[in-house]
Amino acid sequence: MKKMGFGMMRLPLTDKNDLKSVDLKQINEMVDKYMQAGFNYFDTAYPYHDGASEVALRKAVVERYPRDSFVIADKLPLFLITENEQLEPIFQEQLERCGVEYFDYYLLHNVSAFSEAGFVGVNSFEFALEKKKEGKIKHLGFSTHANAEYIENIIKEHPELEFIQLQINYLDWENDAIESKKCYEVARKYDLPILIMEPLKGGFLVNIPEEAEKLMKEYNDEEPVTWALKYVSSLDGVFMVLNGVSNIEQMEQNIQIMDNLEEITDEEIEIISKVVGIINSQITVPCTKCNYCxxxxxxxxxxxxxxxxxxxxxxxxxxxxxxxxxxxxxxxxxxxxxxxxxxxxxxxxxxxxxxxxxxxxxxxxxxxxxxxxxxxxxxx
Ligand code: SF4
Ligand code: SF4
Known part of the structure; x- marks a missing residue:
C-alpha cells in the first residue's frame, strides 16, 4: 500500500460559507487522479463537513470503483456520544452514508479526556470490538490528541487496538502541548502501526515565513510542503500519512511529492530544527483549522x-x-x-x-x- 491517505476533512466547496456544499465534480477528479497514481486509502469521519464527507466518499469512490480496489477509514464520534443507545444507530448511519458493508479501518475518534463521556460508562470500545467480530470492521484503532501519558494508559487498557492515528509534523515534534515525539515513542514502544494526521499542520507548513523557506530552498530547492512530508514519511513504523487536500492542484502536487519522496537526511533534519526556531519566533496561534470548536x-x-x-x-x-x-x-x-x-x-x-x-x-x-x-x- 502506498503511503499517502486521502484525508476528506477539508474538501473543496461550491459555497465557501456552507460546509456541506462539497464540490463533487472536483472531488471526483481528485479521486481519479489519486487512484490512477496507485493510492487507495480514504479517510473520513462522522462530523467532517457535517456528514457530507462520508456521503462524498460514497458518491466519488464507492459508487465509482470496485470495493476491493480501495480501503476506507471511518471513526466513531466519541465526543457526540453519551449513551449506549446511540452506538448502533450512528454506526449504521455511517455504513449507509458511505454505502458500504464494512470499514477496512475503524477508529475511536479522538480518545482523550475531553471525549470520556463517550467511552467511560458507555461501551464504545466493546461495541467496536463486537463489530469487528461481526466482520463490519477489519482493523480497529483509535485517533487521539491526548498527551503521551494518557495514550499509554489507553493502550495498556485496550490491547485490542491494532493501530493509532497521531498528529505528527516537524513543528509539533517537540511542542509541549502536542507532544508529537513522546506520543510517537509510546506508539513505537507498544509496536502499534502509526497513521499520521496533520503532517502539514492544517496547511500551516505550506506557507512558512520567508526566512525559513529561504533556508530550505537554498539547500535543495524543494518546497516547504515536500520537506514536511519527507519528515513524517521517514519515521519508522508509519504506515500511512493523511493529506487533507482541498483541491485538484493540491492533489496533483501531493501525488508528485509522495511518488518521488526520499528519506530525510541528518543535514535536512538540522535545517528543519532551524526552521522550527524561526517559525516559533513568528507563529502566533497554532490553529490547524480542524473546526472542532x-x-x-x-x-x-x-x-x-x-x-x-x-x-x-x-x-x-x-x-x-x-x-x-x-x-x-x-x-x-x-x-x-x-x-x-x-x-x-x-x-x-x-x-x-x-x-x-x-x-x-x-x-x-x-x-x-x-x-x-x-x-x-x-x-x-
Ligand atoms: S481553534 Fe478551533 S479550529 Fe483551531 S485548532 Fe482549535 S478547535 Fe481546531
Ligand atoms: S464566545 Fe469566545 S470563548 Fe466563548 S466559545 Fe466563542 S470564541 Fe470561545
Whole structure:
C-alpha cells in the first residue's frame, strides 16, 4: 500500500460559507487522479463537513470503483456520544452514508479526556470490538490528541487496538502541548502501526515565513510542503500519512511529492530544527483549522477563520494596511458575521480544541490587531 491517505476533512466547496456544499465534480477528479497514481486509502469521519464527507466518499469512490480496489477509514464520534443507545444507530448511519458493508479501518475518534463521556460508562470500545467480530470492521484503532501519558494508559487498557492515528509534523515534534515525539515513542514502544494526521499542520507548513523557506530552498530547492512530508514519511513504523487536500492542484502536487519522496537526511533534519526556531519566533496561534470548536461558540464566531487571518497578519508583521486586515474589515460588515470583539470569554470552545489553544485569550489580541482605526474601526 502506498503511503499517502486521502484525508476528506477539508474538501473543496461550491459555497465557501456552507460546509456541506462539497464540490463533487472536483472531488471526483481528485479521486481519479489519486487512484490512477496507485493510492487507495480514504479517510473520513462522522462530523467532517457535517456528514457530507462520508456521503462524498460514497458518491466519488464507492459508487465509482470496485470495493476491493480501495480501503476506507471511518471513526466513531466519541465526543457526540453519551449513551449506549446511540452506538448502533450512528454506526449504521455511517455504513449507509458511505454505502458500504464494512470499514477496512475503524477508529475511536479522538480518545482523550475531553471525549470520556463517550467511552467511560458507555461501551464504545466493546461495541467496536463486537463489530469487528461481526466482520463490519477489519482493523480497529483509535485517533487521539491526548498527551503521551494518557495514550499509554489507553493502550495498556485496550490491547485490542491494532493501530493509532497521531498528529505528527516537524513543528509539533517537540511542542509541549502536542507532544508529537513522546506520543510517537509510546506508539513505537507498544509496536502499534502509526497513521499520521496533520503532517502539514492544517496547511500551516505550506506557507512558512520567508526566512525559513529561504533556508530550505537554498539547500535543495524543494518546497516547504515536500520537506514536511519527507519528515513524517521517514519515521519508522508509519504506515500511512493523511493529506487533507482541498483541491485538484493540491492533489496533483501531493501525488508528485509522495511518488518521488526520499528519506530525510541528518543535514535536512538540522535545517528543519532551524526552521522550527524561526517559525516559533513568528507563529502566533497554532490553529490547524480542524473546526472542532465551531459548533461550541454561542456567538457563532468563526474561530479558525479569524485565527488564520491573525497569523497572516502577524507574519507580515508591519503596521501598514494589509489585505488580511481589509478582509477582516469587510467580513465584519456582513450581517450575522461575528468578530473577535463579540467573544464573551465563556471558554466553551477551549475544551473542544485539540491544540489546547486558550481561544478567548487569543481573541483579545485578534481584536487588538484588527479592530483599530487603520482598518476602519472607531475604537481600539
Ligand atoms: S470563548 Fe469566545 S470564541 Fe470561545 S466559545 Fe466563548 S464566545 Fe466563542
Ligand atoms: S481553534 Fe482549535 S478547535 Fe478551533 S479550529 Fe483551531 S485548532 Fe481546531
Amino acid at each position: 465551531l459548533s461550541s461558540c454561542p456567538k457563532n464566531i468563526n474561530i479558525p477563520k479569524l485565527f488564520d487571518w491573525y497569523n497572516n497578519e502577524k507574519i507580515e508583521n508591519n503596521e501598514e494596511f494589509t489585505a488580511v486586515g481589509n478582509a477582516y474589515r469587510n467580513y465584519s460588515k456582513i450581517e450575522n458575521n461575528s468578530i473577535a470583539s463579540d467573544c464573551i470569554a465563556c471558554g466553551l470552545c477551549v475544551k473542544e480544541c485539540p491544540q489546547h489553544i486558550d481561544i478567548p485569550e487569543v481573541m483579545k489580541d485578534v481584536k487588538k490587531t484588527f479592530e483599530k482605526p487603520l482598518y476602519g474601526f472607531t475604537k481600539e
